[in-house]
Every structure is written in C-alpha cells, then in structure tokens.
Amino acid sequence: MHRLQELVRLHRMGLPARQIAKELGMGPNTERRYRQILADAGLLGGEPGALPELDVLRAAVECALPAPAPPQQEVSSVAEWRADIERLHAGGARPGAIYDWLRRERPGFSGSYAAVKRLCRRLGEARGPVEADVVIPIDAPPGxxxxxxxxxxxxxxxxxxxxxxxxxxxxxxxxxxxxxxxxxxxxxxxxxxxxxxxxxxxxxxxxxxxxxxxxxxxxxxxxxxxxxxxxxxxxxxxxxxxxxxxxxxxxxxxxxxxxxxxxxxxxxxxxxxxxxxxxxxxxxxxxxxxxxRRACFRRPARAPRPAPRGAPA
Known part of the structure; x- marks a missing residue:
C-alpha cells in the first residue's frame, strides 16, 4: 500500500499524528503538510476500509504542492573563451597549457582550470577517437x-x-x-x-x-x-x-x-x-x-651500475 493511502487509513483509525509519522518513516512536519492537503481536499475522513484511489490522492497532493523550480541553466565560466579553447585544443594543446595561455593572453580571463579541463573533455568526446589515440602494443624484452x-x-x-x-x-x-x-x-x-x-x-x-x-x-x-x-x-x-x-x-x-x-x-x-x-x-x-602504457609493468632487468673509476675495489 502506498504511504498516502496508509496515512489516510491510520488517521481514520484515530492514531495520533506523531505515531503515524513514525510508522510511515517521515518527519512530523511532512506528515502535517500531507494531512492538511488531504483534509482540505475532503479525502481524510471516512471509513478505514474504503480508501480513496492512489491516483486521486496523488492528484490532490500535486495540485496543492508548488511546482518544482526548473534547474538553473549552468553556464561554464569559460564560455566566453570557448573559441580560443577550441582552437588550442584542435592544435594539440593540453588543458594545463590552455589554461596558462588564457591567463597570460586574455587579461579578463576569470575561469578555472577545472572548467577548462571539463570543456576539453567534452570537445574530445565530440571529436571522437583520432589516429593519435590508437596505440599498438609493442612487445620488447626487458633491458x-x-x-x-x-x-x-x-x-x-x-x-x-x-x-x-x-x-x-x-x-x-x-x-x-x-x-x-x-x-x-x-x-x-x-x-x-x-x-x-x-x-x-x-x-x-x-x-x-x-x-x-x-x-x-x-x-x-x-x-x-x-x-x-x-x-x-x-x-x-x-x-x-x-x-x-x-x-x-x-x-x-x-x-x-x-x-x-x-x-x-x-x-x-x-x-x-x-x-x-x-x-x-x-x-x-x-x-x-x-x-x-602496456599491460606489462614488470621492471626490466638492468645491469648493476659499476663502481666509479678510481674507486677502490
């Protein structure tokens, strides 16, 4: 049973509000808010065995509660310099070098290194793999x-x-x-x-x-x-x-x-x-x-370093 229907049933059984909130696992203020909404809609009273449909309870709650605010549009702190970043990234520059170039060549630059790095990652994903990203393993003996x-x-x-x-x-x-x-x-x-x-x-x-x-x-x-x-x-x-x-x-x-x-x-x-x-x-x-990097991480065999010339044997 949905918690809204259980809230109506327990109230119709005459249980105190604090006990209902504890059994439903919600805070007292949340329970009080739902109870007031259902009471205003005339859905709280009645027999415990004749509960309203869940769609009716949900519609009453959605009409009473304010609509959730849409998420704010996130604007990158480096959006103003996107053209420079795209040009440098296309030329092979890494995020660190791009960030240093912007700080040196663009006096009004106020973006962060993390923002430059995120934009470079998105540009790389949009570009897709290139020839330089393909690595052919080479097997070589240690030493x-x-x-x-x-x-x-x-x-x-x-x-x-x-x-x-x-x-x-x-x-x-x-x-x-x-x-x-x-x-x-x-x-x-x-x-x-x-x-x-x-x-x-x-x-x-x-x-x-x-x-x-x-x-x-x-x-x-x-x-x-x-x-x-x-x-x-x-x-x-x-x-x-x-x-x-x-x-x-x-x-x-x-x-x-x-x-x-x-x-x-x-x-x-x-x-x-x-x-x-x-x-x-x-x-x-x-x-x-x-x-x-390769699958082998074992350190290759090395010859011992000889003693410096002139050192006693």
Whole structure:
C-alpha cells in the first residue's frame, strides 16, 4: 500500500499524528503538510476500509504542492573563451597549457582550470577517437632502452637568465615504459653523455641495450643498408664499455616507438613562462607515458651500475 493511502487509513483509525509519522518513516512536519492537503481536499475522513484511489490522492497532493523550480541553466565560466579553447585544443594543446595561455593572453580571463579541463573533455568526446589515440602494443624484452632528444621550443634558462632553445632528453625502457626526462639547452656530446649518466643513476643501473636515434652526439655515420655498420661517437662507445651495455642505433627508415613522440606530449604541457626546472617538476614521466602504457609493468632487468673509476675495489 502506498504511504498516502496508509496515512489516510491510520488517521481514520484515530492514531495520533506523531505515531503515524513514525510508522510511515517521515518527519512530523511532512506528515502535517500531507494531512492538511488531504483534509482540505475532503479525502481524510471516512471509513478505514474504503480508501480513496492512489491516483486521486496523488492528484490532490500535486495540485496543492508548488511546482518544482526548473534547474538553473549552468553556464561554464569559460564560455566566453570557448573559441580560443577550441582552437588550442584542435592544435594539440593540453588543458594545463590552455589554461596558462588564457591567463597570460586574455587579461579578463576569470575561469578555472577545472572548467577548462571539463570543456576539453567534452570537445574530445565530440571529436571522437583520432589516429593519435590508437596505440599498438609493442612487445620488447626487458633491458632495452630507447633514447633521443625532442625539441621543446624556447624556455627560460636560469643559468643564462634568458630564453633559449630547449630540448627534452628522454630515455624510455621499452618493456615497462619507465621513463627518465631531463631538460637540456644543447645537444653536444658532453651533454649527451652526462644525461645518460644521470638517467642510469636515477634508474639504479644501466640497460643491456641502448637504441639511440642517429643524432651527431651519438652516431658519426648512419647505416642506411643492412650490410652497413653505424659508426658511433668515441665517447659514446666508452660509455657503453664502462656500463657494460650494447648500443644499437635505430635504422633511419624504420619507425618504432620514437621517444620524440613523448617530447611532443611534453611540449604541449609547456609555456614560455615556465622555466626548465618547473616543466620537469610539473610534467611527470608517468603522465607523459600514459598513452603508451602496456599491460606489462614488470621492471626490466638492468645491469648493476659499476663502481666509479678510481674507486677502490
């Protein structure tokens, strides 16, 4: 039996209002309001066994109660800048970079980062999946690492105190997608070697195979044929000999998991007002590699890091 019919029946039986409210599981004020509406409609009196139809009781209550107010139309706080957000989102910018751009280029911008993020999510849903969203799993044995530079644009260099061309150094363990990212302002052989050492220090060891791109800091002569051999930079060969790993440069015509793909995502998180250190702190490697995660999360096998030269055995 519906609670409205039960309320009428209990009142016709002469039960007190407080007890009726307790049995029906409603507050005294709610019970009093329904009782008054049904009494005004002439439905509260009568015999307990001859109850009104539920539709009649419901119609009486709906006519007496005020109509519910329609929900307020929610207007996004970034609706005024929707055109800018759509243009930047179509160009591949992420919500964080879009939000920073609006704060810098639009003096009257008063929206929140959450509103920008929600609008970007709706734009992505309306656009649908694109080629960049499709990920093809690549199975690789533990111990292989791909390494390369990716151009970021101009960033603030705290050492020189000015904007300079910046690159991101990325070393990606292919099996687990573990990544090490560093900002660099040149691509010299000295910087290339130093960043490798820093990456090995962070990983706690060295991979067994390193696959670099054919940049001049690593490869002196590129192998364009199957029978040709690539000539490595002498300091790079000494680095591999010291850490006990093998260097296998990527063929120039074979496309694989290029670390520059991660550099492109890294660049979308940056803005000219962010220093290099801030970019590294704000953009985590796990966020950059989110689109390329694999089912395997086991850490790849690494060779133990050798003792520094000159250290006692």
């Amino acid at each position: 292989e690492a791909q390494v390369d530079f990716g151009y970021l644009g101009h960033l603030y260099d705290p050492d020189s105190g000015r904007q300079r061309k910046a690159w991101v150094f990325l070393l990606v363990l292919v099996h687990s997608r573990r990544m090490v990212a560093r900002i660099a302002f040149d691509q010299s052989a000295e910087t290339w070697i130093r960043l490798h050492v820093e990456a090995f220090e962070e990983l706690g060891g060295a991979p067994t195979v390193i696959v670099p791109d054919n940049l001049k800091a690593a490869v002196v002569r590129t192998a364009f044929g199957i029978d040709e051999r690539a000539a490595l930079h002498r300091s790079y060969r000494e680095l591999a000999r010291h850490y006990g790993c093998r260097i296998d440069p990527a063929p120039p015509v074979i496309a694989g998991h290029d670390p520059r793909e991660f550099a492109d995502m890294f660049r979308r998180q940056t803005s000219p007002t962010r220093s290099a250190d801030r970019v590294c702190r704000r953009t985590s490697p796990m966020h950059l590699a989110a689109a390329f």
